[in-house]
Amino acid sequence: MNKIALFEKVSKTEFLKSGTIEQYDAVILPKRATLGSAGYDFFAPFSFTLEAGETLKIPTGIRVKIENGWFLAIYPRSGLGFKYRLRLDNTVGIIDADYYEADNEGHIFIKMTNCGNSPLSVEKGKAFAQGVFTPFGITYDDEVCLTRTGGFGSTDKK
16 A cells, blocks of 8 residues: 555644634544545544534644645545435545645645435534545646645635
8 A cells, every 4th residue: 555645733823713722632633444444534623513404614623745646535424425415515625735835734624515304413523524545647748837825725816
């Protein structure tokens, strides 16, 4: 297996822009549940309930250092998507390798909506999303030379 990334917590200062000290202290680094798991579980830094149709943006407190040529794709946990129709608001979160250097320290936020008919409750410390590392290629004529400076949504502002 290729080891290509390292999860870290964002700084306390960065996290407190969107969360509390209690939530920061509750941040758990993502991890796989079994040897055969492709996904790294992301854990809730606080308890929450999403009513049917409700949306929530969660500051995970996580950043990830990824080798070039890879990205991290974020999905809802399979069981939550199946049972509750939990959806990420951007369908799949794409965390690029250079997001680690962003001005928000590469802080990963997960925004999701309960598209089902039943309330979904997640306790603090329980897994609610998963990330899968994926390799990617580029075209032969790719000549990009710009570097990221901003955080989420910043690459189209250059």
